[in-house]
Amino acid sequence: MKGHKQIWLSVAGLVLGLVSAGLRFQALSQTQYANGWDGYFYLVQMKSWVETGRMHSPEASLIYPLLRFFYWLTNDYVLMYQCCAAALAGAFAAVVVWTTRAQPQAWLLGGWVLFSPHLTYFAGQYPKNLLGLVLLLAFIGSLPQMATNQKPVRFILPAILLIVNYFGHRMTFGLAVVYLVAWWLFSTKTDFWRRVFSRKNIVIGGLAIALFAVAGGLFPGLLHVSDLGRLAGGGQWWPQFAPWSFISQFGRERLSWWWLMEIVVVTGLFLLALAEVLLQPRLATQTAQYYALLSLCALLLFPFLEWSFTAAAYRFFLVFGLLVPVLVGLRRPGEELPLRRSGARRYGAYVAGALLIVAALFSWKSYAPAKQDPNYALFARVTGRAAERLGLPACGNTPELVIAHNGLAEFFTFTTGVDAMPWLPEYAIDSARLWRIAAGMHLPTVRYFAGADQATRVQPLSSNYCLLPESVWQHALFQARIEDDSMYVAAATSWLNPSRQRPGWLLRKKS
Numbered sequence: 001m002k003g004h005k006q007i008w009l010s011v012a013g014l015v016l017g018l019v020s021a022g023l024r025f026q027a028l029s030q031t032q033y034a035n036g037w038d039g040y041f042y043l044v045q046m047k048s049w050v051e052t053g054r055m056h057s058p059e060a061s062l063i064y065p066l067l068r069f070f071y072w073l074t075n076d077y078v079l080m081y082q083c084c085a086a087a088l089a090g091a092f093a094a095v096v097v098w099t100t101r102a103q104p105q106a107w108l109l110g111g112w113v114l115f116s117p118h119l120t121y122f123a124g125q126y127p128k129n130l131l132g133l134v135l136l137l138a139f140i141g142s143l144p145q146m147a148t149n150q151k152p153v154r155f156i157l158p159a160i161l162l163i164v165n166y167f168g169h170r171m172t173f174g175l176a177v178v179y180l181v182a183w184w185l186f187s188t189k190t191d192f193w194r195r196v197f198s199r200k201n202i203v204i205g206g207l208a209i210a211l212f213a214v215a216g217g218l219f220p221g222l223l224h225v226s227d228l229g230r231l232a233g234g235g236q237w238w239p240q241f242a243p244w245s246f247i248s249q250f251g252r253e254r255l256s257w258w259w260l261m262e263i264v265v266v267t268g269l270f271l272l273a274l275a276e277v278l279l280q281p282r283l284a285t286q287t288a289q290y291y292a293l294l295s296l297c298a299l300l301l302f303p304f305l306e307w308s309f310t311a312a313a314y315r316f317f318l319v320f321g322l323l324v325p326v327l328v329g330l331r332r333p334g335e336e337l338p339l340r341r342s343g344a345r346r347y348g349a350y351v352a353g354a355l356l357i358v359a360a361l362f363s364w365k366s367y368a369p370a371k372q373d374p375n376y377a378l379f380a381r382v383t384g385r386a387a388e389r390l391g392l393p394a395c396g397n398t399p400e401l402v403i404a405h406n407g408l409a410e411f412f413t414f415t416t417g418v419d420a421m422p423w424l425p426e427y428a429i430d431s432a433r434l435w436r437i438a439a440g441m442h443l444p445t446v447r448y449f450a451g452a453d454q455a456t457r458v459q460p461l462s463s464n465y466c467l468l469p470e471s472v473w474q475h476a477l478f479q480a481r482i483e484d485d486s487m488y489v490a491a492a493t494s495w496l497n498p499s500r501q502r503p504g505w506l507l508r509k510k511s
Helices: 002-028 039-052 063-074 077-100 106-115 117-125 127-147 153-166 170-187 192-196 199-218 225-231 242-250 257-279 288-300 312-329 342-366 376-390 408-416 443-450 470-482 486-492 504-510
Strands: 401-403 434-439 465-469
Touching: 002 077, 002 106, 002 117, 002 342, 039 063, 039 077, 039 408, 063 077, 063 127, 077 106, 077 117, 077 127, 077 312, 106 312, 106 342, 117 127, 117 257, 117 312, 117 342, 127 153, 127 170, 127 288, 127 312, 153 170, 170 288, 170 312, 242 257, 242 312, 257 288, 257 312, 257 342, 288 312, 376 408, 376 434, 376 465, 401 408, 408 434, 434 470, 443 465, 443 470, 465 470, 470 486
Parallel strands: 401 434
Antiparallel strands: 434 465
């Protein structure tokens, strides 16, 4: 009987994964450009690897061999990216089935995975994060085997998956470690302090920390102690609630009703589960796996993290939205307070799952590249005109670096082969070969502050973009500060016009 269950699980996971991948590819391929703000960063990396044999920025993440495989299949960089992101969405669906082990909610979870606009957006924007999340869920699903298998076999699969997580994504590897500690604590019911702080555990923990510290220095782009710099200054005294922060700042015009409904339901399920454990602990007797994941979800909504689309709180919320339904799938059967009778519970799950599957035929359109992706069509026009002004590709004095905002910088590098980045260079560079694509600036005002002798060097690229030497840009900014033009200075130092050098943790990654 157990063998039949495993076969059923494998078949269900395979079918669900294929359908999920198909729906996500249909959503992502609505545009001729790569998806997401980071899409062209991956394309720059892969183009460099394919054409020169090494990546533009050395990184040992497993996402790149995976992308290389899809490039081998498609021979097209954009199609490579979209196929890889869709395949990862399919892998996520399959690993959800495996992690939850066909609980009565499996049908409901399958419907949610197919339906989820949140998963579609996450796949298109952050494929490396999604790879890490797939590996995290696989690790979570492997831990119960440690309680049933014999030593030392029971440690093999979790240990392998934890190591593989390290090469997946730094954030999800950190979450895997946090989950492991929480699962261990909830599993330790007797002689807590003696078992947790035994000599053997201290030695194993010390060796593990030393091993990953060494690995962080050997493998570029992986978790390293310097990555803690990402969290520096990321806290705030005033609390915020990430689901509300996301809805209010992402903008209702970019959120479909399907996606908004999913965020509300997922957040409500989490709050109910948390309230049940805190207010009615005797009725909420669950497994260590359930409690550990609930704790991890609560950590992802830590309210004193600064909220912005470049901060950790934003990435944490996106992961939170995909983990809470898995939490529901790990719940013990028969514990739900509203539906005490298993028949009613199972019937309700089948009905809800069927409705979600039907809704999935429409919810994939929640991903709207015109609203949720950068305006790559505009970036293509700006890049083309900038390349023409700079005399690319054949030029006797090719620019060494072009400064441009995030998204445009990666697109420019991929299209022209000339380095561009959304930072000021921290290294010495010939001023004659350092240019800037400024955005959101009033052209006559830029020319005014540049001075009459330099005004002609400020060249329009579109109604919102202009090209000029960085030396001219810095002179104009200096003059604006002298004349106390606060509006100009604010626009010239916004995210559209990079004004800072790369932080130390990012420099270590680039080295």
